Amino acid sequence: MFAETEGFLTAIQDQVILTRNYKKYVLKQPDIGELCSRCGKESETIQHIIAACEQLAPTEYVKRHDRLAKVIHQKLAEAAELIDGKSPYYNYTPANVLENEMSNCTGIATYDVWQ
Numbered sequence: 001m002f003a004e005t006e007g008f009l010t011a012i013q014d015q016v017i018l019t020r021n022y023k024k025y026v027l028k029q030p031d032i033g034e035l036c037s038r039c040g041k042e043s044e045t046i047q048h049i050i051a052a053c054e055q056l057a058p059t060e061y062v063k064r065h066d067r068l069a070k071v072i073h074q075k076l077a078e079a080a081e082l083i084d085g086k087s088p089y090y091n092y093t094p095a096n097v098l099e100n101e102m103s104n105c106t107g108i109a110t111y112d113v114w115q
């Protein structure tokens with residue numbers, strides 16, 4: 001992990017990211033409103049940004065979910081010997097259905113890792 005990434009993660013864990021809530025209540029900046037800059041409905045905290053913003057849910061949360069699901073798909077496909085595992089996770093594009101020579105020999109038609 002890059003040092004910059006580790007530092008950023010530590011800042012998130014310690015909740016010292018410059019959210020509007022942090023600016024208003026910790027830094028005591030009087031001109032700052034605490035509501036989320038995306039949805040404007042909830043206090044802009046780390047928890048809200050990471051998992052509770054209704055504006056981010058249909059876009060960024062889905063993208064995050066899909067990126068993680070691709071990593072899991074790749075690992076499962078490698079474990080089942082359906083792919084060779086030489087592709088880095090960020091270049092991996094999962095196939096809907098994967099097959100290998102074992103799936104044809106044993107009578108198992110396909111191995112759909114999404115099911």
Ligand SMILES: [Zn+2]
Pocket residue numbers: 036037038039040041042048052053054055
């Ligand atoms: Zn929001």
